[in-house]
Amino acid sequence: MLQNGRIKGLIFDCYKTLINIKTDERSRETNQRVSHWMLYQGVRIEPERLREVYKWKVIDRLNNSGQQHPDIRIEEIFAEICAENAYREIDPCWLGIETAKIFRTASIKKLEAYPQSRALLEKYRHVPKCIVSNAQRVFTEQELRFLGLYDYFDHVILSSDHKIKKPDTRLFQMALDQLGLEPHEVLSVGDTPENDIYPPQSLGMNAMHIHDAWRYA
Template sequence: MPESSQIKGLIFDCYRTLIDIQTDENSFDTYDTVSKWLQYHGVKIDPLVLKEEYRTRVKYIFETSAESHPEIKVEEIFESICKENSIWKIDAKKLGIETSLVFRSASLRRFEAYPQSLLLLEKYKDIPKCIVSNGQRVFSELEVRFLDLYQHFDFIIFSSDLGYKKPDARLFEKALKRLGLETHEVMAIGDTPENDIYPPQELGMQAMHIHDAWKEVSEIEEEEKTNGED
């Protein structure tokens, strides 16, 4: 990592940068769980039909969007599915949100914060920081809060709020504007070069792969420990 005098703001990716996560949105069990839960909320839909409807609606949005890198709002997908398959009167909007959370929890296989990233956040706790994520606010914000990461950041930008996602550089432009810094004063950190490294670099920011950031912080920690023993 560069000296703090050179870098005045940090932009972090979320998943596989701060949060180690694995989900399975293709598993029958994921949709079976959601289907059974929906039975108790007035929606009757077979798990395989639910899976096909979900995938079809996501694909349609991607194919018909004017954006180069379109994004969905998962709660709106489930809202439309629930509305069309309800067997009694429902609050489709509310149920869409709740179904999104059940869907996420049913698909979740691994979920924890990287300890190396926690060290990184602590090391640079005095520098303004934000998250720019290809995430669904409906559950991603809760995940950041649950892992006690929220407190480290000034704000979070989720692609689901915007209708487009990384590598669209506009997400980084929005983060830069909110940080109120010059491009050369900000460094982006993430795990995917196409999404997290190249777009901010094209805007004039510095960028670093999360593994390199972990390595540098580890070396700094080791150096400080050695100096302290002298």
């Protein structure tokens, strides 16, 4: 994978590349669990309304971002919902963060590290590495940590921090800047050609599908 020393840095996507995940955020069960938890935090909103309000707030935030490939911070959406539906005094900022975590927990059906990806990270432990992922910092960082993946990386760039998503090439440029390497010295690895292969290639980087990269573990 590291061609004769020409590749000096690696960029990895996160979900479906490092982490095998399945979620169901729209289900009644997920929203009912979150709604019930929110009651104990001072917020009253029915599960069906929670699902619809969340959906439309996300759509509105994305449509008014001014970005071609926008992202949100999910905790900001939940902070708004909590503030608008509180039945007693609350701290919306703190509660937005905690609700985002509960929402994630309630929606997860599968969450595990790919053993092939872990083996790949271990093999190239001493090569500078960066994650570039369309993901929410509020729970993704913790998932990387408790799955034992976070410390393999020198840098972690998540779309929610910058409110732009891949395929926006600015995220990959940030990774190059943080790694301190030239584009031809870096290999991007991911599962989605539209996000992980073509954008870095347009900057002059090398790119490989994760299933091809596993052969080098």
